[in-house]
Amino acid sequence: xxxxxxxxxxxxxxxxxxxxxxxxxxxxxxxxTYLQQFVRKGSPRKLEESDRxxxxxxxxxxxxxxxAPEYISRxxxxxxxxxxxxxxxLDIPRLAVEASAGPGALGEDGAAIGALRFSARWLRAQGFxxxxxxxxxxxxxSMEPLLRDGDEILVDRTPRPLRDGIHVVRVGEALLVKRVQxxxxxxxxxxxxxxxxxxxxxxxxxxxxxxxxxxxxxxL
Numbered sequence: 001x002x003x004x005x006x007x008x009x010x011x012x013x014x015x016x017x018x019x020x021x022x023x024x025x026x027x028x029x030x031x032x033t034y035l036q037q038f039v040r041k042g043s044p045r046k047l048e049e050s051d052r053x054x055x056x057x058x059x060x061x062x063x064x065x066x067x068a069p070e071y072i073s074r075x076x077x078x079x080x081x082x083x084x085x086x087x088x089x090l091d092i093p094r095l096a097v098e099a100s101a102g103p104g105a106l107g108e109d110g111a112a113i114g115a116l117r118f119s120a121r122w123l124r125a126q127g128f129x130x131x132x133x134x135x136x137x138x139x140x141x142s143m144e145p146l147l148r149d150g151d152e153i154l155v156d157r158t159p160r161p162l163r164d165g166i167h168v169v170r171v172g173e174a175l176l177v178k179r180v181q182x183x184x185x186x187x188x189x190x191x192x193x194x195x196x197x198x199x200x201x202x203x204x205x206x207x208x209x210x211x212x213x214x215x216x217x218x219x220l
Contacts, residue, residue: 006046006066006067007039009065009066010024010035010038010039010066011039013061017059019129021035021039022036023132024055024058024131026131027090027091027093027131028050028054029091029093029114029115030051046067047066047067049068052066052067054091056068057120058090058130089117089119089120090117090123091115091116091117092115092117092118092133092134092135093114093135094115094135094136095113095134095135095136096113097136097137097175115135116135116154116217118130126214128156128214129156132156132157132158132211133154133156133157134155134211135152135153135154136152136153136155137150137151137153138150138151138153138177138216141194142178142193142194142197143166143192144193144194145193146166146193147166147216147218148218150219151217152216153168153177153213153215154213154214154215154216155210155211155212155213155214156211156212156213157210157211160212162180162182162209164179164180164182165179165212165213166178166179166180166213167179167180167209167210167211167213168209168210168213169190169207169210170207170210171190171200171202171206172206178191178192179193186203186204187201187202187204188203188204188207190202190207
């Protein structure tokens with residue numbers, strides 16, 4: 001049932017699609033509690049037009065369901081291709097953190113400092129949930145030649161069983177990007193691509209796997 005209350009409707013859509021309000025906040029470049037406060041406390045009183053449009057596009061509903069006047073919802077409907085597919089673009093938040101070595105944070109602790117724009121169609125084709133993606137910067141040379149200092153990486157935070165691959169991992173106060181492999185029983189092996197760096201073995205309880213690296217960009 002569709003409600004006329006945009007706060008209740010947003011909460012309902014979030015629950016229907018299994019996407020947290022925190023993840024939707026990140027999608028629009030806001031802090032992690034922004035939509036929680038909108039839904040639970042009524043602050044802000046209404047969504048900003050750009051935030052409302054992005055959420056409506058992502059959730060596949062008219063803007064009117066999130067508080068826009070009907071004429072705005074009609075006039076701003078997504079442009080559809082010949083087969084009815086949404087050709088819009090989605091902005092994935094760039095977080096003010098770095099991964100490789102040194103302190104950092106990702107997800108709810110990271111503030112958005114911009115966005116990388118991707119085709120919504122391409123994201124869907126890759127099987128990505130845009131609300132679970134974040135872009136961060138790589139620093140250092142421990143992952144060369146695969147990842148270089150200054151590369152941007154896309155991190156998928158979708159909860160899944162851990163499998164071997166390139167992941168962003170928090171160990172203590174350090175945020176690292178490493179190839180994660182199951183080492184000896186009860187251990188995780190964090191390997192660098194650069195042979196100058198030795199592999200690190202950690203207890204799984206001491207490492208938080210933030211997400212899997214699924215895309216990179218960088219300068220030539």
